[in-house]
Amino acid sequence: MRPNFFHHLHPPTIPAAQARWRYTLGAGGLAIFLMLVLGVTGILEMFYYIPTPDQAGLSIQTITYQVPFGALVRNLHFWAAQLLLIVIAVHLVRVVFTGAYAPPRRFNYLLGLALFVIAILLDFTGYVLRWDIGVQWALVVGTNLIKTIPWIGSELYIILTGSTQPGIATLIRFYAWHIFGLMLGAAILLVWHIFRVRRDGGIAIPPPALRTDNKRITRYELVRREVLAMLFSGAALILLAIFLPAPLDEPITQTAEVLGEARAPWFFLWIQQMLKWGDPFFWGVVVPVLLLVLLALIPYIFPKPADRELGRWFPKSNRLAQVTLAVIVLVVIILSIVARLSMPGGPSAS
Amino acid sequence: MNRSLLLGSGALLLVLVLAWWLTSRQPKPVLLIPTLTGKPEYCLTCHSDLAQISPSHPVKTFGCVICHGGDALALNADQAHSSMRGGANPSDLSVVQQSCGGGNCHSGTAADNSDHIQRVMGSVQSTYAGAISTMLYTFGAEPDLTARFGIHAVSDDVITTKTGVPALKVFDPATETNPFIKEFATNCLDCHINAKPLTGQPFDRLTGCAACHTPKIDSFSKGQIHKLTTAIPYTQCNTCHNQGNYDLRTMTFVQRTDQPTDRLHNYYQPIAQFTKCEYTLDCVDCHTRTEAMGDGDIHSNETQIQYIQCQTCHGTPSQLPQTKTLTDPNDIAFRLALLNPIVDPKVGDTILVTDKGEPLWNTRVLPDGTYQLVGKATGQVFTFRPVMGSGCTQIGTDQSSAYCHTCHSVQR
Numbered sequence: 001m002r003p004n005f006f007h008h009l010h011p012p013t014i015p016a017a018q019a020r021w022r023y024t025l026g027a028g029g030l031a032i033f034l035m036l037v038l039g040v041t042g043i044l045e046m047f048y049y050i051p052t053p054d055q056a057g058l059s060i061q062t063i064t065y066q067v068p069f070g071a072l073v074r075n076l077h078f079w080a081a082q083l084l085l086i087v088i089a090v091h092l093v094r095v096v097f098t099g100a101y102a103p104p105r106r107f108n109y110l111l112g113l114a115l116f117v118i119a120i121l122l123d124f125t126g127y128v129l130r131w132d133i134g135v136q137w138a139l140v141v142g143t144n145l146i147k148t149i150p151w152i153g154s155e156l157y158i159i160l161t162g163s164t165q166p167g168i169a170t171l172i173r174f175y176a177w178h179i180f181g182l183m184l185g186a187a188i189l190l191v192w193h194i195f196r197v198r199r200d201g202g203i204a205i206p207p208p209a210l211r212t213d214n215k216r217i218t219r220y221e222l223v224r225r226e227v228l229a230m231l232f233s234g235a236a237l238i239l240l241a242i243f244l245p246a247p248l249d250e251p252i253t254q255t256a257e258v259l260g261e262a263r264a265p266w267f268f269l270w271i272q273q274m275l276k277w278g279d280p281f282f283w284g285v286v287v288p289v290l291l292l293v294l295l296a297l298i299p300y301i302f303p304k305p306a307d308r309e310l311g312r313w314f315p316k317s318n319r320l321a322q323v324t325l326a327v328i329v330l331v332v333i334i335l336s337i338v339a340r341l342s343m344p345g346g347p348s349a350s
Numbered sequence: 351m352n353r354s355l356l357l358g359s360g361a362l363l364l365v366l367v368l369a370w371w372l373t374s375r376q377p378k379p380v381l382l383i384p385t386l387t388g389k390p391e392y393c394l395t396c397h398s399d400l401a402q403i404s405p406s407h408p409v410k411t412f413g414c415v416i417c418h419g420g421d422a423l424a425l426n427a428d429q430a431h432s433s434m435r436g437g438a439n440p441s442d443l444s445v446v447q448q449s450c451g452g453g454n455c456h457s458g459t460a461a462d463n464s465d466h467i468q469r470v471m472g473s474v475q476s477t478y479a480g481a482i483s484t485m486l487y488t489f490g491a492e493p494d495l496t497a498r499f500g501i502h503a504v505s506d507d508v509i510t511t512k513t514g515v516p517a518l519k520v521f522d523p524a525t526e527t528n529p530f531i532k533e534f535a536t537n538c539l540d541c542h543i544n545a546k547p548l549t550g551q552p553f554d555r556l557t558g559c560a561a562c563h564t565p566k567i568d569s570f571s572k573g574q575i576h577k578l579t580t581a582i583p584y585t586q587c588n589t590c591h592n593q594g595n596y597d598l599r600t601m602t603f604v605q606r607t608d609q610p611t612d613r614l615h616n617y618y619q620p621i622a623q624f625t626k627c628e629y630t631l632d633c634v635d636c637h638t639r640t641e642a643m644g645d646g647d648i649h650s651n652e653t654q655i656q657y658i659q660c661q662t663c664h665g666t667p668s669q670l671p672q673t674k675t676l677t678d679p680n681d682i683a684f685r686l687a688l689l690n691p692i693v694d695p696k697v698g699d700t701i702l703v704t705d706k707g708e709p710l711w712n713t714r715v716l717p718d719g720t721y722q723l724v725g726k727a728t729g730q731v732f733t734f735r736p737v738m739g740s741g742c743t744q745i746g747t748d749q750s751s752a753y754c755h756t757c758h759s760v761q762r
Contacts, residue, residue, distance in 0.1 A: 231362050241369075242368060
């Protein structure tokens, strides 16, 4: 068979161990697929979405209720965005729990982490674009957190929101960040990340001398597996989109007000819970940033995973890194659950 | 090549067909762009079977959202209804200004006869000022019967009558110390038009404008009633009136226990005196819009606003009732008749009017000098004579209804 364009994006052959589901969980590939889905559905939404405070909520209602298959497209965009964060988190956990960040992949680990941060910001800006009362708490409280940063807080707030309070300038800025600024960053970093995977010798496995399994698969087999994964995850995504519609409340009318109960999007629930503990700058800005720094330092401060242990789960040589990440993940999950349980009436998650 | 790829493609195709099938089963959106707002709304997708609320609020002109609020584009019931004003009743006084107000609607000027909301907000039916001031005076909390408190705060810049007061403050039971007044506040604040009605079928009504203008059919719980009318039957008035008495010793409302089967027995409390017309006509056949909805001033009690007497229609032994010949095609009488077309008055017709000049637009003077009244809620035609020229010997200055009841009351 003559390799087509998509085959050529892959190396002619790769070690079979690099492409095992039980090793990679397919999380990186799935994240790329979800980003493609998000790109396509996002472009479709742009034909109808109007980024002004009085039209934003209404235009989403138009997409949801009047545009043929608009609800399907919007729900796909929503679910792909939620799943993307989970899939990236799983990808990160896989990389740390298998010690795959070891040199020469330290830099690509940082690229991946940056992509994670961008994906979270994309999710948050997309969430705010709904401009309905469901996002109001997070919009007001989230942007107010910026103000608490010493020295530059007020300036940063104005740069971010375009005014002294959330309003028309905020919406257009969030929109521009969502569809252009962050998307551009994500696209560049994604291509770079994928390039670095190849440059660094593919997915982490022991060097040839230490390998026990020398089987290789062709690019045809690799593409076949990727297509298979896309078909099934695409079908699952459509099922989710059909049966679990994305949330939508009535449009915001009073932007300056914080309405009702605290309700951050689900991926920020852990921060919402910490905000109850006191100083918003410390708990809402310093602690999350420190956690991010700690994650970024994992390849640099913890013992290097042994070459021969690469390509398998839970190598003994990097236990400390595994435990550190496990603790962070557990704390985030527990805080999120506590925050969710303390919400009366169970408002929409995102 | 590959069974798994085929399987995957099949799965994707299957869910795509499922998505298409589910989408095709959605109801086709029904678009309405009312001429007053020019904004699209899709309420009729589900509510196409709802009757038009009144001929003067045609749905093509008003649409739904201008009165009800709600998310006009949503086709999901929960979301579409989430921002509705006043739930199912946009005329609740808490939202009536947004729903029914506006210079061209029901909060216009007195000169234009479109100041309904201002009048209702200050009327004793909504302030409950009469009962509150009576209680405060009775238990020594106020020096006289002048109203100072109401269910809601209201003020009036232009006082046109002798009994008008400039403003009422909110009656706040929490600040009262007298146990009787506290008890009154707990048990007795159910009889104003914005109060949630007492439990039970006889009390079943909505609040705000709809308390009167949306007459119940069987029970509100049985289904939607989408109707506004000025043809208000006595049964609607009876959802507040004639349902029992207050016991001042216990400060409780005692519901009537009789179960009337005909209108004669339904109309009044057992010991009341009344004449035939008082139980054959509907309340609105005699009592005017000013009496029911207020005259624009804030009054201290019902007696300051209610002024229709037997003589309004019947005159006295020495005087015929007041009449007016309709000469102006813009006379309010024509507008009122248009809203409830039980009569078709023409320029040149002579009708009865009240002391204050309000037209009794459902009456007319017949050529033989007698009068005709058409029931506003029933369309029934009644003819009646003036007192003058009859055998009545009542002296002209004693004309309150109690004097008429002396001879003309009906026995039960």
